[in-house]
Each structure stands twice: as C-alpha cells, then as structure tokens.
Amino acid sequence: MRQTFLPFALPDVDDTELSQIKEVLDSGWITTGAKTHQFEQAFAQAVGAKYAIAVNSCTAAMHLALEAIGLQTGDEVITTPYTFAATAEVIRYFGAKPVLVDINVTDFNINPELIDRNLTTRTRAVMPIHIAGLPADLDSIDDLADHRNLAVIEDAAHAFPAQYKGQIIGQSTHGGKNPRLTCFSFYATKTITTGEGGMITTANETIADRCRMMALHGISKDAWKRYTAEGSWYYEIIAPGYKYNLTDIASAMGMAQLAKAERMAQRRRDIAQRYNQIFKEMPQLQIPFERSDCQHAWHLYMLRLNLERLKISRNQFIEELKARHIGVSVHFIPLHLHPYYRQTYGYQPTDFPIAYQEYQREISLPIYSKMSDADVQDVLEAVVEIAQIYAV
Numbered sequence: 367m368r369q370t371f372l373p374f375a376l377p378d379v380d381d382t383e384l385s386q387i388k389e390v391l392d393s394g395w396i397t398t399g400a401k402t403h404q405f406e407q408a409f410a411q412a413v414g415a416k417y418a419i420a421v422n423s424c425t426a427a428m429h430l431a432l433e434a435i436g437l438q439t440g441d442e443v444i445t446t447p448y449t450f451a452a453t454a455e456v457i458r459y460f461g462a463k464p465v466l467v468d469i470n471v472t473d474f475n476i477n478p479e480l481i482d483r484n485l486t487t488r489t490r491a492v493m494p495i496h497i498a499g500l501p502a503d504l505d506s507i508d509d510l511a512d513h514r515n516l517a518v519i520e521d522a523a524h525a526f527p528a529q530y531k532g533q534i535i536g537q538s539t540h541g542g543k544n545p546r547l548t549c550f551s552f553y554a555t556k557t558i559t560t561g562e563g564g565m566i567t568t569a570n571e572t573i574a575d576r577c578r579m580m581a582l583h584g585i586s587k588d589a590w591k592r593y594t595a596e597g598s599w600y601y602e603i604i605a606p607g608y609k610y611n612l613t614d615i616a617s618a619m620g621m622a623q624l625a626k627a628e629r630m631a632q633r634r635r636d637i638a639q640r641y642n643q644i645f646k647e648m649p650q651l652q653i654p655f656e657r658s659d660c661q662h663a664w665h666l667y668m669l670r671l672n673l674e675r676l677k678i679s680r681n682q683f684i685e686e687l688k689a690r691h692i693g694v695s696v697h698f699i700p701l702h703l704h705p706y707y708r709q710t711y712g713y714q715p716t717d718f719p720i721a722y723q724e725y726q727r728e729i730s731l732p733i734y735s736k737m738s739d740a741d742v743q744d745v746l747e748a749v750v751e752i753a754q755i756y757a758v
C-alpha cells in the first residue's frame with residue numbers, strides 16, 4: 367500500500383509558468399493587458415474559434431453568455447441536474463428558471479429527447495455540460511436550437527481539449543442564426559489552469575462584443591488601455607456591467623499551460639486507457655462511456671460501481687480508498703438534491719431518476735498529468751483489491 371496520500375487533482379506547473387509570470391511582473395502591467403490579449407489569441411487558435419474573451423471564471427463566462435443573449439426574468443433555460451453549482455446559479459442571477467432534465471444513463475450528458483419535451487414559449491437557451499470531457503450530443507441540440515430559436519451555451523468547463531465529430535469544442539462553426547457560446551474553466555483542478563480563470567468562445571461578433579464590454583463594467587471598448595501611452599482618459603459606460611476580467615498574471619500562466627495542453631491531454635488519455643484495461647474485466651465495475659466519433663478530454667475518470675456485485679456502498683468504497691491513501695471525489699451531487707433547489711422547486715430525489723441512481727454509484731478517480739506510472743498503479747491496485755475483497 368502507498369505510504370503518502372495521492373491527491374485527487376494536482377496542477378502541472380513548472381518553470382515555464384514562472385518565466386511567463388516574471389515577464390508580466392517585469393513589464394509593469396499586471397492586470398488585463400497585452401498578455402491577456404495574447405492568451406485570448408492563442409486560445410482562439412487552439413480551438414479554432416473566431417472570438418475568445420478571457421474572464422476570471424467559467425461561472426463569469428456563463429453569466430456573461432446569458433446576459434449577451436438577453437435572458438430576462440421569467441425566461442427558462444434547459445440544463446441537467448448533473449453538474450456543478452455554477453451552471454444553474456447563473457440562470458438564477460436573472461430570475462430565470464433552470465429547467466432541469468435528466469441525463470443519459472450511458473454518459474451522464476443531457477438527454478436531447480427530454481429537451482424537446484420540456485420546451486415552452488419561455489425557453490431561451492439550452493446549456494449542455496460536456497461532462498468529464500465527453501461532448502454532449504451537439505447535433506441533436508443544434509437541430510432543436512434551430513427549429514425553436516434557442517441559444518446554445520456549452521458548459522465546457524471539462525472539455526478542453528475535446529472534439530465532437532471532428533469539430534473542436536469551442537470552435538463554434540455552427541452556422542445557424544442562433545448564437546452558440548462555449549464557456550471554459552481554468553480553475554485549479556481543470557485540464558489547464560490559471561488558478562482561477564475562464565474563457566468564452568463564439569463565432570458571433572455581436573455576442574463577443576457584448577461579452578467583452580460587460581466583462582469590464584460595461585464601459586466602451588478597450589477601456590483597459592486608458593493608462594497606456596496610446597490610451598485616453600475618456601470612456602463611456604454603456605451598461606451596468608461586471609468585473610470579470612482576467613489578469614495578465616493569470617494569462618501568463620495560461621500561456622504556459624496552453625503550450626503543454628496536448629502533452630497533458632495525452633497523459634490523461636494514457637491513464638484512462640490503463641484504468642479501462644484493468645477495470646473492464648471486473649464485474650463489480652463499469653468503465654466510462656466513450657464515443658468513437660468524439661475525442662474525450664478526460665478531465666474526470668468517472669467510474670461506476672455495480673453495487674449489486676458489492677457488499678459495500680459507494681461511500682464505504684471511498685472510505686476504503688482513503689484508507690489506502692487514494693484521494694477521490696464524486697461528480698456530482700445532483701442539483702435537485704441540494705436544499706436550495708429542493709426548497710425552491712419542490713424536487714424529489716426520483717424526479718430525475720437516472721441522475722439520482724447514477725450519482726449513488728459514481729466515484730471519480732485521480733487522472734492528471736502529474737501522476738507517475740507508480741501513482742496510476744497504486745490507484746489500480748487499491749480499486750481492484752477493494753472490489754475483490756467486497757465482491758458478492
């Protein structure tokens with residue numbers, strides 16, 4: 367058994383982040399400026415997006431996305447309960463209603479048929495989550511969006527870099543008249559990190575301009591330049607915006623992370639493959655779903671327990687892993703089980719039976735590029751040992 371605790375997630379940082387950050391510190395300009403502009407350009411290029419707006423979180427990105435499509439009080443936005451707090455809370459910021467629909471049992475992603483059944487005259491947008499880094503069924507979602515005049519706001523917090531049918535998530539080549547916006551997270555545990563950070567990509571210029579303006583107090587374009595040589599003291603407030611800009615210090619880190627994103631993704635793919643190889647032989651375990659027409663970002667490795675094959679619960683399984691010094695997590699506690707959503711909308715656990723059922727047998731295992739082969743082996747051995755000891 368391993369002697370030291372293996373964290374569930376660790377950032378992959380080294381001297382390249384330090385030298386990028388030093389460059390910013392030495393420049394004398396540490397908040398949003400040239401480095402952030404450079405990061406936006408580099409990120410747009412990495413995903414093939416027309417426009418990219420850097421912000422200080424994915425939560426901010428999704429808030430700005432909903433603002434840019436003009437979400438109003440009383441409107442409805444369709445998403446799933448199988449996500450983090452952020453996806454639904456930003457809908458509540460507008461006094462709009464998150465209309466939750468259940469997930470596919472295969473892959474934890476939104477079930478497009480349920481979107482169709484839950485559309486009303488107040489539905490303005492759909493927010494699919496590319497959960498764990500596996501893209502949601504974007505073709506079906508786009509079809510619906512086109513027919514029913516809906517915006518699509520992708521919660522791509524897990525999905526850099528990922529692909530859906532050859533299209534990179536964030537590429538936004540969707541030709542329809544309804545805007546598509548993709549929101550990424552650079553939170554500490556995500557596939558690339560700036561500590562805290564996020565990005566909006568879109569192909570729609572009007573939407574991009576609105577997001578950019580609202581991310582910085584709703585003041586006229588390039589306001590941050592007002593302290594530079596070419597800048598002017600004059601600015602205009604167009605709307606009551608927010609303070610969501612990303613700093614150049616964070617963007618410096620983002621540049622270093624982007625440079626190694628493919629290496630880190632390859633390492634996660636290798637770890638997933640190694641886990642799959644061993645776990646797929648075990649009747650106590652169900653390995654994550656994959657699609658041959660998608661490239662998985664493997665932000666999470668969402669293992670499922672076949673509880674009828676085990677004498678212990680998921681929670682006990684986690685305790686056993688902890689006792690073996692393996693850090694794990696659960697993704698996610700479905701939103702409808704939380705007090706706020708239960709009390710506000712009167713949800714019962716079985717209102718979303720698949721989300722409820724799959725949540726109770728899910729464990730997320732460590733999967734990050736800093737893991738050594740020995741770390742991976744430790745996780746494998748611990749999981750296999752527990753599954754065998756407690757097999758029915």
Ligand SMILES: *Cc1c(COP(=O)(O)O)cnc(C)c1O
Pocket residue numbers: 422423424425426449450452453495521523524550551552553563564
């Ligand atoms: C992490 C996460 C977010 C929020 O990202 P922040 O950058 O921390 O705001 C949103 N959605 C999902 C699914 C996430 O996992």
